Amino acid sequence: MSKESSLKQEASMHPITSIISPNDVNVISSIGNNMVISHNPNISKDEAVINALGYKQEFKREFSFFTTFSVSFSVLGLLPSIASTLFYSICYAGNAGITWGYLVGMIGVMCVALSMAEISSAFPTSGGLYYATAMLSPPKYKALLSWCVGWSNYFVQVTAAPSVGYSCASMILALKQMTDESYTAPTWHCYLLTMAITFACAAIASAPTKWIAWINSCSTIMNMLFLFISFVMEYPF
Known part of the structure; x- marks a missing residue:
């Protein structure tokens, strides 16, 4: 008996399940779009998409639309990226x-x-970079290109977080110098402050999903507010 036939038989034996194909949810599956799987109709549409891709949903979906936007907005780093160079522009x-x-x-x-x-949207999975690379690459180079993309993304993530912490520490020490002209920040001040910020970010990233969602929303609102303040302060009236 084929796997497809066995799944259909299982679905007929258990009324709480049904048959779903990757074609039904318009995704490209790693198990092949001709394969069908058993699926509980009581789950959400998003979880059905994950099931059609051949995966089981593991993470809780506790991010709202605004919270998801907040993650991308925070990663963009508009405040340090734009405000710090606005004077030269x-x-x-x-x-x-x-x-x-x-x-x-x-x-x-x-x-x-x-x-x-x-x-x-075509490959909505965790680790989407190397998964999408494998699905879009020629079969001969799937493993190599996925390996390169995965490791390059890993090195970016490892180096990006400390660089953000260093930038934040530099801005904090610059504010100290603005209020106290006699203060000159030694290298170890910047290093210890960078380490403290990095550990604080690690602690936040380890928090429950609902906490992270709330923190992301608050940080986005503060980013927008401070960015507006920077525009007003930098603009030559």
Whole structure:
């Protein structure tokens, strides 16, 4: 008896299950789109998609739409990225240069974002980078390209967090120097503050999902508020 026939027989024996195909939820599955699996109709549509991909849902879906947006918004780092360079942009490019520079750059960024959104919607799995790479690559190079993408992403994640902590520590020490002109930050001050920020971020990342969702929402609101304040302070009235 084939696997497909056995699954259909199992579904007929258990009325709480039904048969679902990856084609029914418009995804490309690692088990093949001709394969069908048993599925509980009482679960959510998102979990049905995961099941159709050949996986079992493990993580709790406790992020709202705004919370999910907050994760991406926080990763963008608009406050340190834009506010810290806004002074140079105004001086050398002016208001017109900043406006058109952002608009032209936004077109390219949106093309990349839409492409990534399309790929993510087709392969909605954890570790989507190397999974999508394997599904989109020629069969001969799937393993190699997935290995390269996986490890390159790992090194980015390992180096990105300390760099963000270092930037945050530098900004805090700069504020100290602005209020106390006699203070000069030694290297070990910056190092210890960077380590403290990194450990604090690690503790937050280990918190329950609901806590992380709330923290992400609050940080996004604060990011928007401080970014607006930076624009007002930097603008040459």
